[in-house]
Amino acid sequence: MSAPEERELLLVGVGFMGRPYAAAAKRLGLRVRAIEAHDWAGAIEHLVDAVEPSQGRYGALDELWAETVHAAVEKSLPTGIFGFTESHVLGAAMAQDRFGLPGPSLQAAVISRNKALQRGRFRVQGIGQPEYRLTDDLAAAAEWAAARLPVIVKPLSSAGSDGVELVADTESFERAAVRRAAERPLLVEKALDGPEYSWEALVRDGEVWFSNLTAKETTGPPHFVEVTHRTVPPLSEPDAQRVAALGREVLAAIGMRTGIVHLEFRLTQSGPAVMEVAVRTPGDYLMELCSLTYGIDWFEMVVRLTTGMELPPAPRSPVRYAASHFVISDPGQVVAVDGLEEVLGHPAVEDAAFKVAVGDIVPRTSSSLQRTGYAVLAADSPEEREEAIAFVRRTLSVKTVPVASEE
Ligand SMILES: Nc1ncnc2c1ncn2[C@@H]1O[C@H](COP(=O)(O)OP(=O)(O)O)[C@@H](O)[C@H]1O
Ligand SMILES: [Mg+2]
Incomplete structure (x- = not known):
């Protein structure tokens, strides 16, 4: 050699x-x-x-x-x-x-790292997104926010919903401004309604080689921690076209060249609106879900793109319906973890584990890091997938008891 x-x-x-x-x-x-x-x-x-x-x-x-x-x-x-x-x-x-x-481009990488740069670029390109305000003094944004409640407050460069918070009324906004006074800059955004999705795309020279849509369920307000992801969710043809157009527009807007893109958006009444975009590996086992869904190894496709190797023919349709599900526990001390063996024995379950053990202290869930367990699964039909998710939900359990020192 x-x-x-x-x-x-x-x-x-x-x-x-x-x-x-x-x-x-x-x-x-x-x-x-x-x-x-x-x-x-x-x-x-x-x-x-x-x-x-x-x-x-x-x-x-x-x-x-x-x-x-x-x-x-x-x-x-x-x-x-x-x-x-x-x-x-x-x-x-x-x-x-x-x-x-080969790579996403310097431009795309910089934008990926900063949600405010995304907002500024998308505004100019006319891409759907919430109204927003960038501020280094949250208190000074109170009037702007009051006219648009509820709003979301978030840092520019974090992940896993860490620091993302829904503020529903003016008093809560004032409290958030005091609590987060040292944190700057921050983005304040109008909170948008509508189901949430992510779009994962393998991109070569600015063109989508292959893409996938994932439906996302979160804990909802105030912290929107991700709970369940499902690939290939049902979508009307017009919505599917809107999503494809959004993907292309976002790639052009950030100057994406080659690699993987993870785009998060909500389908609102007035069309898709971007939450954020990143030119890196999506979390929450989405790469595994995409691989299970299409019968190709998404990691390998990224390596091929990155090293300029040829790609195989793109998949034509899903071969399975995949999901990842995360366990959210009440804050407190863990007294029991149950159901892992049963869950691993389920024919649709590919992988599952707990992130905590008996005796651990679980804080209140405000970011992905506090989730206490997960399962990755794939089934032959959407119906079987729903049954498997329901089984995981009721079987994989982390029991906690409140502790005095907890918040
Ligand atoms: N403007 C918004 N309107 C509604 N929900 C939002 C908005 N911004 C963020 N969220 C919710 O908060 C979650 C986390 O926000 P996001 O911007 O994706 O930050 P992170 O980088 O932490 O994932 C989103 O997945 C979504 O559920
Ligand atoms: Mg996100």
């Missing part, structure tokens, strides 16, 4: 959910070099050919991830670079741009 000619993928971030990228790249005969957070580097060593430890942290310190990327590409130029999650896309995109490698 002549090392310099070997084709190589530089994977920026692997963590746990990114492991299938490494596996797919190895299967495709690529060398895999990973950039990984110091704490995680040891855990992924056996999955890749080399690891470059980074000071970056998941969800934060993009600049430190980028620093490690700069150093890694100076050392040797890979065939392709892929930024796994939100905090990795900037560093990856800078190197892709500098060396002319």
